[in-house]
């Protein structure tokens with residue numbers, strides 16, 4: 001199987017797919033993540049793969065800091081409390097610790113999914129929370145086979161909580177998880193995942 005590097009993946013039609021839902025609102029974000037998104041004054045929230053940022057705009061207020069990050073510059077207008085960064089989440093990082101990191105159906109398209117989870121967990125302030133939609137079936141060996149329990153155990157050993165039924169992952173900070181996987185590259189020909197949309201398999205060696 002020939003694997004794509006990040007630059008090639010970002011140009012792939014699977015990642016640039018215009019049929020994917022980029023317009024979820026706040027209620028939909030809450031449902032997809034299984035959490036209530038009530039922001040306390042002073043909170044800092046980073047949303048990775050934010051799409052249009054509709055949910056973020058609904059939550060924005062002057063007394064919170066919300067940053068949406070996406071590869072594509074197709075977001076709603078920034079407003080008090082809300083800013084957007086056009087960048088690959090694989091390379092971006094916040095300039096201060098954050099209280100909440102979310103990624104709603106974005107990890108399916110990211111190359112180094114485990115590397116992003118590790119980095120995002122390390123951005124959390126004490127008591128901060130990372131929550132993302134994540135399917136362990138999207139993480140594979142170079143021959144395309146899934147890691148099964150070796151992956152879920154490594155996640156658990158590093159402080160992540162994986163909800164297999166809802167395909168969600170979470171982490172409560174602070175922490176510096178270090179997963180024992182080496183990223184090899186991405187397969188954009190994996191076909192649809194559980195969402196019904198074509199997704200990206202991320203290949204690693206253990």
Ligand SMILES: C[S@@+](CC[C@H](N)C(=O)[O-])C[C@H]1O[C@@H](n2cnc3c(N)ncnc32)[C@H](O)[C@@H]1O
Nearest residue numbers: 020022023024049050051070071088089104109
């Ligand atoms: C299915 S959409 C979800 C958007 C939004 N979270 C929502 O639920 O409405 C996935 C988003 O991930 C973005 N994306 C995919 N790979 C990315 C990457 N490596 N860096 C930044 N954004 C990425 C896409 O541009 C797209 O906007």
